[in-house]
Amino acid sequence: MELERFKELHTRFFGKELPEEVLQSEEYEAYEAAIHENEACYNWAIVEKLRSKGFDSQNYCCLMMADKVYESLDSEGDIKYDDPEVIINKWDEGFYGIPVHNGSATMVVINYCPWCGTKLSK
Numbered sequence: 001m002e003l004e005r006f007k008e009l010h011t012r013f014f015g016k017e018l019p020e021e022v023l024q025s026e027e028y029e030a031y032e033a034a035i036h037e038n039e040a041c042y043n044w045a046i047v048e049k050l051r052s053k054g055f056d057s058q059n060y061c062c063l064m065m066a067d068k069v070y071e072s073l074d075s076e077g078d079i080k081y082d083d084p085e086v087i088i089n090k091w092d093e094g095f096y097g098i099p100v101h102n103g104s105a106t107m108v109v110i111n112y113c114p115w116c117g118t119k120l121s122k
């Protein structure tokens with residue numbers, strides 16, 4: 001899908017309660033597929049989302065990391081410790097870790113980004 005076409009669909013579909021017939025439509029399916037299969041569309045959608053939330057993605061090695069760190073925070077900007085959806089944490093001290101969901105605040109510190117391989121500076 002062309003990025004321009006994707007942007008158009010994104011404006012129509014994103015963040016809205018969509019009726020079942022829209023969710024079943026070919027247009028919506030193509031939009032969903034583009035998010036997962038088209039890197040340009042995916043990247044654009046992530047940047048758009050983070051920008052609309054006021055989250056600065058500039059300081060991250062890649063968009064995947066920025067998005068996953070964003071997803072790890074609650075509306076106050078604090079780390080969500082008990083959420084099994086959270087797959088990465090970033091601490092104020094500047095290190096990153098993978099949370100172990102065993103009911104405690106255990107985590108495994110990582111030195112490289114799991115998505116782009118960049119060395120994570122401390």
Ligand SMILES: [Zn+2]
Pocket residue numbers: 060061062063065113114115116117118
């Ligand atoms: Zn990265």
